[in-house]
Amino acid sequence: MTAAFIQVDDVHKSFDGRPVLNGMSFTVEEGAIVGLLGPNGCGKTTMIRLLNGVIEQNSGSMSVAGMNPLADGDDIRRISGIVTEGAGLYHDMSAVDNLKFFSKLYQVKDKSRVRELLELFDLTEHANKPAGTFSTGMKKRLALAKALLHKPKLLFLDEPTNGLDPEGIRLVMKSLLELNERDGTTIFLCSHVLHQIETVCSTYIFMDKGRTIVTGTRSMIENRYMKSVELVVETGMLPAGDRYAGYPVRKEGLNRLRFSLPGKDAIPALLRQILADNWVHSAEIVNRDLESLYFEVRKEHA
Numbered sequence: 695m696t697a698a699f700i701q702v703d704d705v706h707k708s709f710d711g712r713p714v715l716n717g718m719s720f721t722v723e724e725g726a727i728v729g730l731l732g733p734n735g736c737g738k739t740t741m742i743r744l745l746n747g748v749i750e751q752n753s754g755s756m757s758v759a760g761m762n763p764l765a766d767g768d769d770i771r772r773i774s775g776i777v778t779e780g781a782g783l784y785h786d787m788s789a790v791d792n793l794k795f796f797s798k799l800y801q802v803k804d805k806s807r808v809r810e811l812l813e814l815f816d817l818t819e820h821a822n823k824p825a826g827t828f829s830t831g832m833k834k835r836l837a838l839a840k841a842l843l844h845k846p847k848l849l850f851l852d853e854p855t856n857g858l859d860p861e862g863i864r865l866v867m868k869s870l871l872e873l874n875e876r877d878g879t880t881i882f883l884c885s886h887v888l889h890q891i892e893t894v895c896s897t898y899i900f901m902d903k904g905r906t907i908v909t910g911t912r913s914m915i916e917n918r919y920m921k922s923v924e925l926v927v928e929t930g931m932l933p934a935g936d937r938y939a940g941y942p943v944r945k946e947g948l949n950r951l952r953f954s955l956p957g958k959d960a961i962p963a964l965l966r967q968i969l970a971d972n973w974v975h976s977a978e979i980v981n982r983d984l985e986s987l988y989f990e991v992r993k994e995h996a
């Protein structure tokens with residue numbers, strides 16, 4: 695078995711005697727895009743800061759790419775990029791000068807990298823303006839460019855789409871997927887905007903009150919927590935009562951029926967039975983989005 699890229703075992707962290715993390719444990723495989731999810735104040739940013747070696751845990755152990763964040767923080771930062779709320783940009787310096795400055799700091803040899811990233815994040819025409827005059831979204835894109843200068847193997851993103859407009863969100867999400875597919879970059883991100891991150895994440899860590907409550911791939915978590923599949927079928931069929939083919943059904947508007955099924959496996963036979971008598975134009979599972987899953991998991995661990 696290959697060792698996990700990130701390994702966190704029973705980590706506890708308090709601030710001024712107030713516990714914030716109370717036993718975080720999870721692993722992240724190399725090349726994964728992982729979403730750390732949980733309500734405000736549950737300790738997500740604290741977890742990212744611990745993994746970067748910026749702060750020290752009270753107990754428990756962590757390893758990032760085989761290194762200990764406390765002892766090898768500088769080495770971890772050499773192979774990782776981070777984007778947090780504070781962005782860490784020099785506001786008096788232009789976008790291009792910020793990137794040139796950090797290129798030197800990260801010892802980036804590739805002279806075309808700054809231009810390439812300005813282009814990628816749609817900042818070329820603003821390259822010579824001071825970063826302090828940028829909108830929130832532009833600062834966020836510049837912070838992402840900065841984090842990617844040295845082609846990190848690992849990227850930590852705290853609310854990466856905060857302040858971005860719809861074009862910016864699409865651009866950033868597309869760039870993250872490309873980065874992951876092309877370079878195998880491992881991405882560890884936290885966000886509250888679940889419908890955005892579900893388009894990129896392969897794995898999730900759900901946390902609450904400073905603890906991991908569940909980790910795994912989307913389908914692993916779905917299989918464990920989703921008790922029913924809610925299927926909305928667009929059809930001309932009208933059921934005689936409140937059950938059809940043995941499953942509860944109710945009308946959801948013109949030509950729309952909502953079935954409660956025990957699992958996805960029930961779908962083909964159900965659709966075959968309806969199609970034998972009538973037309974079907976569409977069938978959609980309506981309770982399998984990440985938000986439904988998030989609430990289901992939280993309900994079970996309340």
Ligand SMILES: Nc1ncnc2c1ncn2[C@@H]1O[C@H](COP(=O)(O)OP(=O)(O)OP(=O)(O)O)[C@@H](O)[C@H]1O
Nearest residue numbers: 709710714732733734735736737738739740741886
């Ligand atoms: N340096 C610090 N000193 C004291 N308390 C802190 C410090 N850093 C974080 N905290 C507290 O730890 C708790 C967790 O904060 P953290 O920022 O990790 O949560 P979060 O899950 O990222 O929240 P959000 O979703 O709102 O971003 C909060 O109550 C916060 O006030």
